[in-house]
Amino acid sequence: MIFFGTGSANIASIKTRNITCQHCKNEDTIYINIYRKHFHIFWIPVFPFIKSGNSFCSHCKQVLKPKEMPDQLQLQYKNIKGNVKGPTWQFSGLLLLICLIGLIIYTTGRDKLNTKLYLSEPEIGDIYKYRVDNGNYSTMKLVSITQDSLFLSLNDYEISKRSRIYKIDKPENYPDTYFGYSKHEISLMEKDGTILEINRD
């Protein structure tokens, strides 16, 4: 399946001034058409890259490529082609990509801020995503808080991909046995990257 390629849009159709058609000898019947090509992926225009065009006589229908135009007409063609701006939709894919990157940066930043906040003000039920020594990932659930310690129930399961951690974060996976950590230990684990993220419903 071909999922990328190029498309083209007619971005302007402008009447020339004081030009006589060489073919039918009528004056002011010639229009300049300007096209802009864009690159597309899955039929979403990503960005435009080249403009082209021709002249068209509305009377005799003669179409001329830029090379074939007499000097006067070619001059007007170049002027129009230089000045005309294409539509923004030819940048859709690029704009979409920029929005997506912005969203990722925003959510990553927000997750980091939340993790810091939840670390300094823990609440029962917080889920700690962490890296297991063997390279897998798992979670712990905060079940009790004292002045200087946190008690966590360690998930019975581990998973090899960080992006799939949500699959094992189920209430029935947290046993009734708890492990106590000092708040200092927990903050060190966050600093050295063992604790990846803290989530709260």
Ligand SMILES: [Zn+2]
């Ligand atoms: Zn003509």
